[in-house]
Amino acid sequence: MARMQTDAQIDEQNETQDDFQPMTAEQAQAWRKQNPPLSVWRVVGFQVLVGLGVALATWALTSRASAAISAAYGALAVVLPAALFARGVTSKVASLNAGAAVLGFFVWEMVKIALTVAMLFAATRVVPDLSWPAMLAGLIVTMKVYWVVLAKRHLFHPKV
Numbered sequence: 001m002a003r004m005q006t007d008a009q010i011d012e013q014n015e016t017q018d019d020f021q022p023m024t025a026e027q028a029q030a031w032r033k034q035n036p037p038l039s040v041w042r043v044v045g046f047q048v049l050v051g052l053g054v055a056l057a058t059w060a061l062t063s064r065a066s067a068a069i070s071a072a073y074g075a076l077a078v079v080l081p082a083a084l085f086a087r088g089v090t091s092k093v094a095s096l097n098a099g100a101a102v103l104g105f106f107v108w109e110m111v112k113i114a115l116t117v118a119m120l121f122a123a124t125r126v127v128p129d130l131s132w133p134a135m136l137a138g139l140i141v142t143m144k145v146y147w148v149v150l151a152k153r154h155l156f157h158p159k160v
Contacts, residue, residue, distance in 0.1 A: 040085075040086040041086055042149075043086075046149060047075070047078060047145045050075070051071075051072065051078070054141045054142065055068045055069075055075065058071040058138070066131060070134040070135040071137055073123060073127050073130075073135055073138065074137065074138025074139035074142070075141075076119070077135075077138075078139055081113075081116045084108070084115065085108045085109065089101075089105055123135060
């Protein structure tokens with residue numbers, strides 16, 4: 001059951017909302033300097049490096065080129081759609097206005113998902129002697145790069 005708020009609780013919420021103070025221009029500039037935007041292209045580049053690393057590690061662990069190729073294909077199933085997404089959301093059309101940016105984000109995210117699924121369906125035809133575990137390892141490890149970059153984003157910014 002929904003709980004009704006008392007007049008005192010509503011007054012307290014309104015008082016808290018009235019205490020909000022917008023940043024000054026100097027405070028906003030200092031905040032931007034401490035939290036610079038992260039380039040989506042840096043994330044894609046890091047995904048490429050991680051994907052290559054997974055493929056090399058798979059080759060070193062299994063001594064099978066087919067397993068390494070499978071891991072690389074799994075990484076490619078993340079990197080290629082991510083690069084297409086990055087290209088789409090950083091285009092001039094996406095920066096026209098906020099509505100176009102939001103719509104563009106959702107459209108390119110759907111394109112990214114569809115391309116990833118299509119690449120996974122095509123894997124058995126594209127990769128000879130496909131190793132599903134290796135391909136999934138490449139896919140999952142490369143996909144987790146997003147979370148590593150978010151958690152450690154200060155490591156991925158150029159020194160200012």
